Amino acid sequence: MMREAVQRVRRLRNPGSVWRLRRYAFDLRERSPSGAGMAAPGADLVEVNQADLDEMRASCPELTDRKYEQLRERIGAPDITAYLIRDADGTWAGYCHLAYRRFDDRYLNHVVRLRRRQALFVDDAVFRTHRRRGLHTFSVQRRRELARERGMRTGLVVINDKNTASIASYRHVGIRPVRRLYFVRPFRVMIQLPWRRA
């Protein structure tokens, strides 16, 4: 026990032992460009369902068994909606989510509690072969519309400071930082601080 604790403390000295992240908020009421004006014309978000998920599994080696199971568990879930990203040519390109009320983030070991009109944009990925074509930016724009249609007013997202691509996608919808987060990896602890301008 003691030895394990000492090892963990030692691991704190390793570079990358603390991840720096930010929680951002953004307004959902502003309209995104629609149709052809979206970042990836012809692309679509399809609410997760067994048939399309199985097709994605058969055609996308990057979809791990763990992620397949997680997406399958989310079919029809009340507080989280999973979407499969379909590229303009009809191929499956990734997935993304909108969460409501409460999201238990097991990866970053913290719980995000959402107010009545807040939606969390979470668990986004575009498969490598489909990257850098605007699909993630499209998924953010389209989810913004979908959340707004559900009566939501504010979007929230947590992004690692090193994730340039994700920050760039969300910048298009006017994110502003609201909280600093530090994930202490050896202890799997998330420390949250209010955002203060330097």
Ligand SMILES: CC(C)(COP(=O)(O)OP(=O)(O)OC[C@H]1O[C@@H](n2cnc3c(N)ncnc32)[C@H](O)[C@@H]1OP(=O)(O)O)[C@@H](O)C(=O)NCCC(=O)NCCS
């Ligand atoms: C982050 C991720 C979703 C981006 O997907 P994508 O479809 O390639 O993103 P887009 O094509 O919409 O590009 C979005 C912006 O990021 C920029 N970008 C994309 N990849 C980049 C990279 N590797 N380095 C720097 N910038 C990058 C694009 O130029 C674009 O910026 P712009 O709109 O200002 O021109 C994808 O890289 C991914 O799945 N990463 C692993 C999982 C992950 O990080 N998820 C996000 C968690 S919040």
